[in-house]
Amino acid sequence: MNSYELTLQPGEKWSARIARNRSITFTTKGSGANLALLLYSARDLGERLNLPDTLKSQHTARLMRGHALYSDMGRVLASITEDSLGWHDPIGGLIHRDQVDSRYGVTRFQEERNARLASGYENVLIELGKYGLGKRDINANINLFSRVWADPNGAIHWDERHCPADSTVTLRTDMDVLMVVSNTPHPLDLRTTYQSAPIAVSIAWAAPAPIDDFCRNHCKENLRGFANTDTYHFLAD
Numbered sequence: 001m002n003s004y005e006l007t008l009q010p011g012e013k014w015s016a017r018i019a020r021n022r023s024i025t026f027t028t029k030g031s032g033a034n035l036a037l038l039l040y041s042a043r044d045l046g047e048r049l050n051l052p053d054t055l056k057s058q059h060t061a062r063l064m065r066g067h068a069l070y071s072d073m074g075r076v077l078a079s080i081t082e083d084s085l086g087w088h089d090p091i092g093g094l095i096h097r098d099q100v101d102s103r104y105g106v107t108r109f110q111e112e113r114n115a116r117l118a119s120g121y122e123n124v125l126i127e128l129g130k131y132g133l134g135k136r137d138i139n140a141n142i143n144l145f146s147r148v149w150a151d152p153n154g155a156i157h158w159d160e161r162h163c164p165a166d167s168t169v170t171l172r173t174d175m176d177v178l179m180v181v182s183n184t185p186h187p188l189d190l191r192t193t194y195q196s197a198p199i200a201v202s203i204a205w206a207a208p209a210p211i212d213d214f215c216r217n218h219c220k221e222n223l224r225g226f227a228n229t230d231t232y233h234f235l236a237d
Contacts, residue, residue: 002204002205003202003203003204003205004202004203004204005201005202005203006200006201007029007197007198007199007200007201008035008181008183008198008199008201009052009183009195010183010184010194010195010196010198011117011118011128011155011183011184011194011196012118012123012181012182012183013118013123013124013126013180013181013182013183014020014051014127014181014201015031015127015128015130015131015179015180015181016178016179017042017176017177017178018042018173018176018177018178018179018203019042019173019176020173020174020175020176020177020208020233021172021173021174021205021206021207021208022203022204022205022206023170023171023172023203023204023205023206024078024079024170024172024173024179024201024202024203025082025168025169025170025201025202025203025204026144026145026168026169026170026199026200026201027166027167027168027199027200027202028145028163028164028165028166028167028198029087029165029166029197029198029199029200030165030197030198031147031163031164031165031197032144032160032163032189032195032196033144033163033167033193033196033197034102034143034144034163034183034184034185034186034189034196035143035144035145035181035182035183035196035199036094036120036123036124036141036142036143036144036182036184037141037142037143037144037180037181038124038138038139038141038142038179038180038181039069039071039077039078039176039177039178039179039180040077040137040177040180041071041073041075041077041175041176041177041178042175042176042177042178043139043175043176043236044133044140045072045074045132045133045178047072047073048071048072048075048137048139049069049070049071049072049105049139049140049141049142050070050071050072050139051090051091051140051141052140052173053070053072053074053143054067054068054070055090056089056216057070057197057221057222057225058219058221058222059219061090062087062088062089062147063080063087063088063089063090063142064083064086064087064088065080065081065082065083065086065214066080066084066214066215066218067079067080067215067218068079068080068174068216068218068222068225068226069142070173070225073228074224074225074228074230075174075175075225075228075229075232075237076172076174076175076215076222076225076226076229077173077175077177078171078172078174078175078177078184079171079172079174079209079215079216080169080170080171080215081172081206081215082168082169082170083168083169083170084167084169084176085091085145085147085162085163085167085169086169087147087162088142088143088144088145088146088169089105089141089142089143089146089147089148089158089186090140090142090143091148091156092143092146092148092156092158092186092187092188093140093141093143093187094119094121094124094138094141094182094184094187095119095121095175095185095186095187095189096120096121096187097119097120097121097122097183099119099187099229100102100117100185100194101183102120103190103192103194103216104117104192104193104194105117106181112223114224117194118137118182118184119184120141120182120185120187121138123182123184124138124141124180124182125138127180127182128180130186130222131178137138141172143186144169145162145163145167145169145199146158146159146162146163146186147159147162147163148183148186148188155189157188158186158188158189158190160189160191165197169182170213172205172206174207174208174209174226174229174230175229175233177213181201183188183196183198183199184196206220209226213226
């Protein structure tokens with residue numbers, strides 16, 4: 001098997017344990033997409049994506065090609081190797097049930113079944129439950145394909161024109177990870193129609209990060225992070 005592919009329709013969720021040295025490409029099949037993403041170490045689910053450290057160590061408030069995604073142990077869970085947008089949101093969080101109901105109207109599983117409008121928080125909680133995790137394990141997520149900007153008064157807004165159709169972003173797994181994704185609206189998306197474009201996911205083999213890797217050399221902090229990750233694998237594999 002050389003690759004694995006699936007498409008997440010609006011409202012759908014998915015999770016999987018994914019080995020290191022895999023390339024995961026997300027492609028939007030419409031404009032205005034948002035994909036919430038969380039990462040955990042597949043070998044130790046207590047180690048997970050730490051966005052405050054990820055942003056602080058790379059001196060950024062957005063994510064793009066070259067950025068490493070750090071765990072709370074200072075290791076690189078994954079890195080962004082390709083990116084057509086140059087901006088993915090690390091601060092907006094997950095949309096909750098009350099936001100979905102107030103913005104798009106109340107839908108209930110009893111009547112709508114799988115057509116019920118899903119919230120990102122509920123989707124993530126359902127997926128985490130498959131691995132023995134729960135509410136306490138929902139850490140800060142990345143919103144792929146979204147740009148959040150601040151106005152002169154400090155209020156933050158979601159940019160609905162940021163993501164055209166066929167936008168792409170590719171992650172390389174630098175550790176074995178548990179990945180959880182939810183194709184649900186961004187919590188700051190104030191449009192009154194529930195929408196998030198279908199998103200294609202393609203997973204293939206990838207080479208380990210070489211010494212001259214762009215992500216590894218993006219900044220001095222990344223050199224240390226990848227060194228920590230290399231040491232971890234040398235001792236554990």
